[in-house]
Amino acid sequence: xxxxxxxxxxxxxxxxxxxxxxxxxxxxxxxxxxxxxxxxxxxxxxxxxxxxxxxxxxxxxxxxxxxxxxxxxxxxxxxxxxxxxxxxxxxxxxxxxxxxxxxxxxxxxxxxxxxxxxxxxxxxxxxxxxxxxxxxxxxxxxxxxxxxxxxxxxxxx
Numbered sequence: 001x002x003x004x005x006x007x008x009x010x011x012x013x014x015x016x017x018x019x020x021x022x023x024x025x026x027x028x029x030x031x032x033x034x035x036x037x038x039x040x041x042x043x044x045x046x047x048x049x050x051x052x053x054x055x056x057x058x059x060x061x062x063x064x065x066x067x068x069x070x071x072x073x074x075x076x077x078x079x080x081x082x083x084x085x086x087x088x089x090x091x092x093x094x095x096x097x098x099x100x101x102x103x104x105x106x107x108x109x110x111x112x113x114x115x116x117x118x119x120x121x122x123x124x125x126x127x128x129x130x131x132x133x134x135x136x137x138x139x140x141x142x143x144x145x146x147x148x149x150x151x152x153x154x155x156x157x
Contacts, residue, residue, distance in 0.1 A: 023155070025056070026130075029148035035065055036140035037147065042133035045149040049082075049122045054153055058117040060132055061148040064094070066108035068143030071095040074135040077116055081128035089135060090116065109145065119154055 026045045033041075049056075060075065073092045079085075092114045095101050103110035122128060130149050134141050 024150050024152045026149060026151040028150075029061065029146055031146055032144050035067065035143055035145045037134045037144035038140040039133060042131050043147040043149055044129065044131045045151065046127060046129050047151050048127050049125050052122050052124050055119040055121050056117070057115065057152050057154055058120060058130065059150040059152070060090075060092075060114045060116050061146070061150060062092070062094075062103070062112045062114070062144065063146040064103070064110055064112075065143045065145055066101075066110075068094065069138075070136070071097075071099070076133050076135045078131040078133075079128060080131075082122070082124040082126035084123060084128065090114070113150070 026047045028043060028045045030041070030043045060077070062073065071094055073094055075090050075092070076087055077090060078087045092112070093102065094110075094112065101110045103112035105111075116132075130151070132147065132149060134144070
């Protein structure tokens with residue numbers, strides 16, 4: 001009987017570990033001092049791409065407080081490496097028209113994850129740098145506590 005209990009316990013623990021694994025190549029998180037995101041404090045990540053045929057999803061992570069004054073956020077995203085040098089401007093909606101925050105909330109802190117590139121294939125193998133900087137008129141941008149970048153390989157099932 002102990003062998004059966006041991007087997008089930010081991011199976012359960014194994015499932016927990018497999019379910020909780022993070023397959024991200026990159027997962028950064030930068031804390032903003034005094035909840036102020038300045039132009040000079042961009043978030044950056046470097047990723048080593050070995051197989052240019054592999055597709056990736058690239059995300060921008062944001063945590064802000066209820067002190068954030070706007071319903072949206074503009075950012076500049078720079079992608080450089082292996083002959084690639086491009087910059088795109090993104091706008092993300094943070095609140096509904098009635099002012100209700102869209103991110104997941106805990107107290108007065110709200111967390112959002114936005115897609116930057118979906119099923120993206122890098123043109124070549126090599127090291128790539130990703131940088132996200134705030135592109136709002138306010139400098140510093142008050143109410144932003146953390147920003148980050150996540151790069152995840154797309155798995156086919």
